[in-house]
Amino acid sequence: MADKKKIKVLVVDDEPDIVEILKYNLQKEGYEVATAEDGHKAVKTAIKFQPDVILLDIMMPNQDGVETCLQIRQIPELKHAFIIFLTARLEEYSEVAAFDVGADDYITKPIKPRALMSRIAALFRRDSKKEQEKGQILIRDLNIDRSSYTINKGGKTITLPKKEFELLYFLANNPNVVYSRDELLHNIWGSDVFVLARTVDVHIRKVREKIGDEYISTVKGVGYKFDQG
Numbered sequence: 001m002a003d004k005k006k007i008k009v010l011v012v013d014d015e016p017d018i019v020e021i022l023k024y025n026l027q028k029e030g031y032e033v034a035t036a037e038d039g040h041k042a043v044k045t046a047i048k049f050q051p052d053v054i055l056l057d058i059m060m061p062n063q064d065g066v067e068t069c070l071q072i073r074q075i076p077e078l079k080h081a082f083i084i085f086l087t088a089r090l091e092e093y094s095e096v097a098a099f100d101v102g103a104d105d106y107i108t109k110p111i112k113p114r115a116l117m118s119r120i121a122a123l124f125r126r127d128s129k130k131e132q133e134k135g136q137i138l139i140r141d142l143n144i145d146r147s148s149y150t151i152n153k154g155g156k157t158i159t160l161p162k163k164e165f166e167l168l169y170f171l172a173n174n175p176n177v178v179y180s181r182d183e184l185l186h187n188i189w190g191s192d193v194f195v196l197a198r199t200v201d202v203h204i205r206k207v208r209e210k211i212g213d214e215y216i217s218t219v220k221g222v223g224y225k226f227d228q229g
Contacts, residue, residue, distance in 0.1 A: 008032045009120075010051035012042040012068070013086065014060045018111070022055060025113040039063030043071050051081055053120055058087040058098065066097050073102040073161055079149070080162065082123045086111060099199040100206075102161045104189075126190045137172050140215065140229045144172055151211060163188060164207050167200075168226075171216060175228035178219045200224075 009031045011022045019035050026033045034049045036042040038060050046054065054072065058065040065085060072078050084105040085098045098106050105119055137144040143152040149165045151158040160168065166188050171179070179187075181197040189199075204216060204224055217227050 007053065008049060008051040009053045009055065010034050010036065010046055010049055011055045012036045013057040014038060029117055039065065039068035042068050046072055046078055047075065050077065053082045055084050055086055058085055066101055069103060070101040096196060096198055096202065100202050102163065122190060137169065139172050139175060144169055153211060158210055160210060164203050167203050168207050171224065171226035175226045178222050178225040180223040
């Protein structure tokens with residue numbers, strides 16, 4: 001994991017007590033912390049603060065966490081920031097919505113600070129391993145470049161959010177191999193993050209929308225594979 005003294009964390013929640021508890025524990029661990037109490041202020045603070053991690057409540061006044069995450073993911077300078085949703089909501093659609101807009105993790109309240117620190121550390125560990133795999137994949141008419149998280153197709157550059165890119169890169173790096181949803185969850189999200197299998201379907205759909213339907217096949221009852229052609 002990177003030096004925690006250099007890691008910036010933005011805490012976004014409309015409950016002052018939660019913000020203070022998280023801020024105290026994060027600073028105790030050596031993180032640099034900024035806070036915001038609603039979605040609008042979160043976006044403005046994120047642009048100025050340039051956080052490495054954003055802890056984002058879902059239910060907030062003025063603008064909820066899902067819309068806030070969607071806006072942040074559209075800011076190029078923040079595309080590599082980890083976004084962890086914090087929520088008291090347990091409905092499946094809330095979790096699906098969170099990952100649909102680009103969340104890296106989803107934690108239900110009440111939040112246990114020590115468990116949260118472990119989840120943050122796990123995100124950086126997985127990211128560090130992926131950084132060691134930097135390279136390009138030339139397959140069919142796609143040039144998939146891990147160093148820039150971009151895809152070139154027929155001279156056109158396509159940019160994907162981190163998890164969509166990692167999913168495509170993994171499948172393209174193992175062409176014609178069928179992976180189940182559970183295997184993709186383990187390889188892309190890791191075993192430390194509790195993600196619904198349906199999240200894989202959502203990300204596959206989004207990748208297909210951006211690069212075309214002809215690359216990733218659905219193997220009914222099994223999972224997905226990248227067709228080498």
